Amino acid sequence: METPDNATPAGDPDDTDTPTGIAAKDWATASAEPQYRAAVVDLLGALAYGELAAFERLAEDAKLAPSLEDKAELAKMASAEFHHFERLRDRLAAVDAEPTAAMEPFAKALDDFHRQTAPSDWLEGLVKAYVGDSIASDFYREVAARLDSDTRALVLAVLDDTGHGNFAVEKVRAAIDADPRVGGRLALWARRLMGEALSQAQRVVAERDALSTMLVGGVADGFDLAEVGRMFSRITEAHTKRMAALGLAA
């Protein structure tokens, strides 16, 4: 698997370890370009709403917990997502963007995703928390390389604070060990999650030009649909490997 860390960023074939282009600039310099500015506001809005929606879903899933310890663990994840939301919202305000206006364009896609993938039991909730956390991490890493230094620092800080995955992995593995048929059901579930996530992501990409253009290699290089496809396919591959490691054929 190509990880975003050692992959050559698209649209920048001469990239070395020294940041170039947008990545070499700070926010004050980079944001002078209106389209870049709009793309970052879009990105922060999408991430902020994503964290708030994740808070709500994890808090909801905590109800399915079989024990008080498990409930507390999911509540802790939910609370961590809320703190990510706060940082992203505060950053939007700090760059004079109205947080609500920045989040709203992404509310429908994220709400639809969560509505389409409401877990029917505790294990489905855990797999969803794990898959969601992992895909979000992959996406944050993909996008970080394309950001100015200030925005990148924020995105990486929010990413750094995640990683609740171990809890989910342990519980899911134990459940599959106890009853291997659970693995088949959860593998189907993980496929559905990924399919629904991609379908909503593609809707967002189609609707938000500035954001999509940035994601695929920077404002100057124009929109490259093939590169969007490659990014989705890197994220999907990473997902497949994680599912296999979890004992779920993806």
Place this chain on the structure above:
Amino acid sequence: METPDNATPAGDPDDTDTPTGIAAKDWATASAEPQYRAAVVDLLGALAYGELAAFERLAEDAKLAPSLEDKAELAKMASAEFHHFERLRDRLAAVDAEPTAAMEPFAKALDDFHRQTAPSDWLEGLVKAYVGDSIASDFYREVAARLDSDTRALVLAVLDDTGHGNFAVEKVRAAIDADPRVGGRLALWARRLMGEALSQAQRVVAERDALSTMLVGGVADGFDLAEVGRMFSRITEAHTKRMAALGLAA
């Protein structure tokens, strides 16, 4: 209204500003008495489960929010309750009590309370958050005077960090100004909340001897039902005054 701060603590008629009895001791000394120790474990267990349940309900109520800002505000309250839960749970573990075992005796009363008082709209949710927060503060203050210095410091620290009430007060007042009939409906609702809270609290008092005895004036002085009644009545009075200030006839 007698506030707990200037009221004479029950069972200690000679109380001055200098702590005496349990309040003059630290945890290491006070917990040598097994009944006191059991009472504090009960108390921390009840508070911890209360905070976890409050987290869940506030996160649930966030769904009713009419705007993204309002949703974020309720999510923030929920997250604060979760952090209170963490402190109380960690304290239970630090005094070698099993947190889950300490919480479980109180789960049913708190779950029943929340089930009986599920808000049917955003304003009912806000009134419930405000009433719940205020009653919890009153109760924490009542009980703090009866605790050893270490436990008291924790209870007051958790209390100090609440006070999200202003948000609810503003929103409820604005709603009543816009439509005075809302006031009548919410007044009924607040009465129902208080009635249900008292009924669950009385069940807990009846079932948990060590805790109840401590609440009414310390282990040495025995159980005084009249003092439990006075404590409930101080809390009810404070509630009535708050509701009146909010524009709700209680």
